[in-house]
Amino acid sequence: MSSLTAPGPPAPPVSSRRIAQLAVPALVVLAAEPLYVLVDTAVVGHLNRVPLAGLAVGGTVLTLIVWLGTVTAYGTTGRSARRFGAGDRAAAVAEGVQASWLALGVGVLLLLLAQVGATPLARLLAGDDPEVAAAAAQWLRIATLGAPGLLLAAAGNGWLRGVQDTRRPLYFVLGPNVLSAALCPLLVYPAGLGLAGSAVANVVAQTIGGLLFVGALVAERVSLRPRPKMITDQLVLGRDLLVRGAAFQVSFLSATAVAARFGAASVAAHQIALQLWFFTALALDALAIAAQALVGAALGAGDVAGARAMARRFALTGLGCGIVFALLVAAGTPVVPSWFSADPQVREQALTAWPWFVAMQPLAGVVFALDGVLIGAGDLRFLRNLTIVGSVCAFLPAIWLAYAFDLGLGGIWAGLSLFVLVRLVGLLLRLRSGAWAVAGATR
Template sequence: MTGGAGRVPLREIARLAGPALPVLAAEPLYLLVDTAVVGRLGAVPLAGLAIAAVLFAQVTGQLNFLSYGTTARAARLHGAGRRAAAVGEGVQATWLALAVGLLVLGVGQLVAGPVARVLGDGGAVAAAAESWLRVALFGAPLVLVTLAGNGWMRGVQDTARPLRYVLAGNALSAVLCAPLVHGLGAFTGLGLVGSAAANLVGQTVGAGLFLLALHRERAVAPVDEPVSLRPVPALLRAQLAMGRDLLVRSLAFQACFLSAAAVAARFGAATVAAHQVVLQLWFFMALVLDAVAIAAQSLVGAALGGGDVPRARALARQVGGYGLVLGTAFGVLFAALAGVLPRVFTHDPAVLAAVPAAWWFFAGMQPLAGVVFALDGVLMGAGDAAYLRTWTLVAAGGGFLPLVWASLAFGWGLVGIWTGLLLFVVLRLVAVLLRVRSGGWAVAGAVRT
C-alpha cells in the first residue's frame, strides 16, 4: 500500500465504518430488545437478566482477541498483498473459537449455579439468572466463531458480508424473542428462558454463515496460493501470543463489570435493574462509537503492513477527532432523552427512580469514550496489545474497582459505581493519547515483531 502523510479520504474510512456500525450494534441492540421484552415480566426477571447477561457477555467478551487480534494480523498481511495468508489467520482463529467455545460451555454449565448465586445474592434473582445462563451457554462456541469471522473479514477490508451475516442472525433472534418469552396464540411462552432460546437460534444462523464463507474462500483461492482449512500449530501459537495480552485486558474489563453488577445487586432488585438498563446502553454505545475504530484497525494494519507509517499516523489523528465529534453528539442526544428513553425498557416506578443516578454519568462520558474507543482501535490495528493491556490494568486497579467496592462499603450505590467507571475512562484516555502522540506503536511490516 502506498500513500503519503496527508489526510486519508473520509470516504475510505466510511466505506469500512458504515457496514461495521450495524454489525457492532446488532448484538447490543438485540440485548436492548431483550431487556425491553423481559422488562415486561417484572423487576426480578429483569434483574436476573442483568446478572446473567453481564456474566455471559464478559465471558465471551474476554475472548475478543478472536476478533481484534485476528483483524490486526490479517490486515498487515492484506496490506502486504498476501490475501490467502490473511484468510488463513481467520481459519486458525475459527479453530480456536470452536475449541475455546466448547470449553466455556462445559465449564460454564458446572459453575452456572454457584456463580449466579454469588452475583445475585441468592434468592429469586439468582434462580432467574441461572435459568437464562444455562441455555445461553450453548451459544458460546457460536459467538466465538462469529468473532473470528468478523476479525479476518475486517482484516481483508470486507465489512459487507459480516453485515449481512450478523444482521440475519440477530434479526431472527429479535423476531423470536417476544413470542418465546410471552407466548403467541395457544403457546404460553417460556418466560425469561425464552429470550436465551431466541438468542441461540440467531447465533446458530450467524456462525453457520461465517463458516460457509471460509469454505467459499478455499474454493476461489488461486492454485498457487491455496487456503487450507486445517489447523496450523505455528499460527495458532502466534495468535495465542497476541491473544494473551488481549485476554488479560479483557479479564480486567470482566472484573470491573462483574464487580459492578454484584455490588448493584446488594442494593436491591430495583437498583440492579436500573444498572442493567443504563449499562446495556453503555455497551451499545461503546460498540457504536467503535465503528470508526474498526475501520482504523483495518486501514492502520494494512498501512503498516505495506510500510506506510505516515498514513497510519494520519489515520490515528483523524479517527481520534471523529470519535470526539461522535461522542459529543451522542452525549447531547442522551441528555435530551433522559426523561423518555428509560421508559422504553421498564415501567417499574422503583427502577425508573433509580435510573438517573447512573444516566447522567452515562451521557456525560460519551465524548471521552468516543476518543478512547477510537484510539483503542488504532493501537489494536497496530498490534500494540501489550500497551493496551498494561494501562487497562492500571485503570481498573487504580480507578474502577476501588470505587465499586467502596460504594458497597459506604452505601454510595449507583453514584459510586458510575464514578468508578468515569475514572476508568479518564485514565485510559490519558494513556492512549500519550501513546499515539509518542509514535512508538507505528511499526511497519507484514508481521509485527
C-alpha cells in the same frame, strides 16, 4: 520483533468516504448484538423485576464469552490487516481459518463449563436473593449453548475486517439478530417460556451467525486444516488482549455484584444503563474497526507517516461522534428508562446513573477510536498495561468505595467515568509519542 518491509512512497491520505465504507457496515454489525440485548431487556423487563434482575446477572456472565469473542476478532483483525496490507490475501484468510478452529474449541469448552458452574456463579453474583440467582442460572445454562456460534462469528468478523470487507459481516450478523429479536417476545409471552424464551432466542441468533461465517471461509477455497503452530502464535500474541479483557470483566462483574447488593431495583436499573452503555460504546467502536483495518494495512505496507496521520484523524472523528451521542442520550433522559421497565423504583435508580452516562460519551468516542488505532498497530502490551492501571487504580476502588459508603449507582457510574478518563490520558500520551507506529507485515 517486527518483520519489516521496505518503506514505499506514502499512500494518499485516507478519505472520509473510505472510513465510512468500513465504519458504517461495522457500526451495524457492532450495534446488532447490543440492540438485540436492549430488545431482550425490554421484553423481559415487563415480566417483573426478578426476571430482569436474573437477566442482568446472567447477561453479565455471558459478556465473558462476548469478551472472548472481541479478543478473537480484534486479534485476528490486526494480524490479517497487516498481511493484507503487505499484499498477501491468502495469508490474511489463513489467520481467519486458524482463529475459527480456536474459537470452536473454546466455545465448546465454555458451553460445558457453564452447565456445571451456572448455579454457583449466579449465587455468587446475586448475593442474598435466591430467586434472582435461580433465574440467572436457568437463563445462563440455555444461553451458553450459543457460545460456539458466537465465537465463530467473532473470528469471522476478525479476518473479514482485516481484508477490509465489512459488507458480508453486515448480512451475517444483522439477519440472525433480526430473526432473534422477532422470536424473543413470541417465546417469552405467547409460547409461555418466560425468561427461558429470551435465552433460546439468543442461541438461535448466535448459531446461525456462526454457520454463516464458516460458510464464508469455505467459499475462499483455502486450506481448512488446523495448524497448531499458527494457533499457538495467535494465543501467544493474543495474551495481552486476554489480560486486558480480563481487567474489563473483573471490573464490570464487580460493578454488577455491588449493584446487586443495593437491591433488585438497583441491579435491574444497572442492567438498563449498562446495556445502553454497551450499545453506545460498540456503536462508537465502529471507528475502531475502521482504524484497525486501515492502520494495520498502512503499517503492513510500510507507511508509518500515513498511519500516524490516520490516528490523529480517527481521534478527532471519535470526539465528534461522542459529542453527537451525548446529545442524543441527554435528549432521551425523560423517556428512555421507561422503555425498559414499568417499575418506578427501577426507573428512578436508572436516572441516578444517567448524568455520568451522558458525560462519558465524548471521552469514550476518542478512547475507542484510539484503541482501534493501537490494536491495528499491534501495540497490545501498552493497551494491556493501561487497562490494568485504570481498573486497579480507578474503577475497582471507586465501585467498592461506593458500596462501603452506600453511594448507590451514582458511585458505581462515577467509577466507570474515572476509568474512561484514565484511559483517555494514557492513549493521548501514547499517540503523541509515536512509539506505537512500527512498520512490517507482522509485529
